[in-house]
Amino acid sequence: MTRHLARKRFGQNFLVDEQIIYQISSLFSNQLATPQSKDQQLIEIGPGRGALTEALLKHQTPLIALELDRDLIPILQTRFSHHRHFTLQQGDALQTDFNELAENKPMRLVGNLPYNVATPLIFRLLENIDNIVDMHFMLQWEVVARLCAGPGDANYGQLSVVVQNQCETKALFQVPPSSFSPAPKVESGFIAITPRTEPLISKEKHRQFNQLVKTAFAHRRKTLRNNLKKLLSTEQIESTGVNPSARAETLSIDDYAKLTELVKS
Numbered sequence: 734m735t736r737h738l739a740r741k742r743f744g745q746n747f748l749v750d751e752q753i754i755y756q757i758s759s760l761f762s763n764q765l766a767t768p769q770s771k772d773q774q775l776i777e778i779g780p781g782r783g784a785l786t787e788a789l790l791k792h793q794t795p796l797i798a799l800e801l802d803r804d805l806i807p808i809l810q811t812r813f814s815h816h817r818h819f820t821l822q823q824g825d826a827l828q829t830d831f832n833e834l835a836e837n838k839p840m841r842l843v844g845n846l847p848y849n850v851a852t853p854l855i856f857r858l859l860e861n862i863d864n865i866v867d868m869h870f871m872l873q874w875e876v877v878a879r880l881c882a883g884p885g886d887a888n889y890g891q892l893s894v895v896v897q898n899q900c901e902t903k904a905l906f907q908v909p910p911s912s913f914s915p916a917p918k919v920e921s922g923f924i925a926i927t928p929r930t931e932p933l934i935s936k937e938k939h940r941q942f943n944q945l946v947k948t949a950f951a952h953r954r955k956t957l958r959n960n961l962k963k964l965l966s967t968e969q970i971e972s973t974g975v976n977p978s979a980r981a982e983t984l985s986i987d988d989y990a991k992l993t994e995l996v997k998s
C-alpha cells in the first residue's frame with residue numbers, strides 16, 4: 734500500500750479497532766437487507782484508508798465513498814476498485830450536492846466524521862433532509878451528547894433543539910481514543926440521526942424557528958425575556974404558557990414551536 738501520513742487538517746483519526754468496525758457494520762447488515770434498500774444509496778463520508786468501507790462493502794450494497802484528501806484516492810482505488818459495488822468520489826462534503834451524488838435516490842449516510850466538519854455538515858444535511866433515510870456518524874462524544882440532550886440537561890442547547898426538531902437522535906455507543914490512530918484527545922461516540930416523517934415545526938417556519946432558538950440560547954445566564962426582547966414581548970411569551978423568567982435550556986421543542994408562531998415573518 735502507498736504510504737500515507739495522517740493529516741491533522743483533514744481531521745484524520747483512522748479507525749483501527751476491529752470490534753468497533755464490526756459493531757458499526759453490523760448496524761447495517763439487517764437494515765440493508767430490507768426490500769426497499771435496493772432503491773437507496775449508501776454514502777460513506779470520509780472513507781480515509783477504507784477501514785469502514787471494507788466492512789460496509791461486505792453487505793453487497795452499492796456504496797459511494799466521498800473523500801476530500803486527494804492522496805487517499807489512489808489508495809482507496811487500489812483497495813476497492815475491483816469491487817462492483819464501489820464508487821469513489823473526490824470532493825468536499827461541505828460543498829457536495831448530495832442529491833446529485835445519489836442521483837436523487839433516498840440516501841443513507843455513514844461516516845467517521847472529521848470533528849471540525851461534523852456540525853456544519855449536519856446543518857447542511859438538514860437543509861436536504863427530504864431525501865435522507867438516516868445518518869449514522871462517529872462524532873466527538875460531546876457533540877453526540879448535545880445532539881441527544883433534552884430540556885434541563887447541561888448539554889441541551891441550540892444544536893439539540895434545531896436538530897431534534899427535524900430528526901430523532903440516538904446515541905448508540907461510546908468509543909475510546911484508543912480505537913483510532915492517531916488517537917484523538919477526546920472520547921467519541923456513534924450516533925443514529927433519523928429524519929422525522931413530519932418535522933415538529935412546519936418547513937415554512939424553520940428559518941424563524943432556528944433564529945428564535947439561536948437568540949434564546951445566545952446568553953445562557955439570561956432569562957428568555959431578556960434574550961428574546963427584540964423578537965417577542967413579555968406578554969407574548971406569557972400568552973404561550975412559557976414563563977418569561979425561565980432560561981432557554983428549560984424549554985421543550987414544543988415551547989419553541991409555540992413561541993415561533995408569534996414571531997413576525
Ligand code: SAM
Nearest residue numbers: 743746747748779780781801802825826845847
Ligand atoms: N473512515 C475512516 C476511518 O474511520 O478510518 C477515516 C475517518 S477520518 C476521522 C475522517 C476522514 O474524512 C478522513 O479520511 C479525511 O480525509 C476525510 N475528510 C475530511 N474533511 C472532509 C470533507 N470536508 N469532505 C469529505 N471528506 C473529508
